[in-house]
Amino acid sequence: xxxxxxxxxxxxxxxxxxxxxxxxxxxxxxxxxxxxxxxxxxxxxxxxxxxxxxxxxxxxxxxxxxxxxxxxxxxxxxxxxxxxxxxxxxxxxxxxxxxxxxxxxxxxxxxxxxxxxxxxxxxxx
Numbered sequence: 786x787x788x789x790x791x792x793x794x795x796x797x798x799x800x801x802x803x804x805x806x807x808x809x810x811x812x813x814x815x816x817x818x819x820x821x822x823x824x825x826x827x828x829x830x831x832x833x834x835x836x837x838x839x840x841x842x843x844x845x846x847x848x849x850x851x852x853x854x855x856x857x858x859x860x861x862x863x864x865x866x867x868x869x870x871x872x873x874x875x876x877x878x879x880x881x882x883x884x885x886x887x888x889x890x891x892x893x894x895x896x897x898x899x900x901x902x903x904x905x906x907x908x909x910x
Contacts, residue, residue, distance in 0.1 A: 791862050792842035792870050799861045806864040806871065813879040815865075815872040816904075822885040827892060830865040831904065836895045841869035846895075881907065 790796075800806050809815065809830070818827040828839040830847075837847045844850065849863040872878050883891070887903070894901035 791866050796861050797867055797871070800864055800867055800871070803864055806868050809864070809868060810872045810875060810877050813877055815869050815877070816879045816881055816908075817869075818888055818891065818904075819880060819882045820885050820888045821882045825885075825888070827888060828869055829891075829895065829901075829904070830868065831908075835899045836901050836904065837865055838892070838895055839865050839869060842866060879908075883907070 814831045816829045816831055818829055820826070828841055830837045830839050830845070832847075835847070837845050839845045843866070845863050845865045847863050847865055850866065853859045854862045869878065881904075887907070891901045891904045891907075894903055
């Protein structure tokens, strides 16, 4: 399956009524981090215990995507991959503007620690 086809209708239908996805959308955990200095956008799923970098309809850094979709060749990706599209359609994406250094710091925390405490502090304020 081509990665670009991960948001095709059949995949989106698979996630209709998916409880974890609906909860995540309602809790506004699908984040678009915008670099106000360069215009760069990073897509982050803010999990309860872990955060993931996501390329909507293409890939996710979560273990479900890597192990089950890529490794075991499951027919559908993780809900993080399609969730950005669904959240966008419902007008429930959470946009966060940041300066370049803060964005880089958050991405580094996610990559190297799997979790960004800095991102949570910014969202709470």
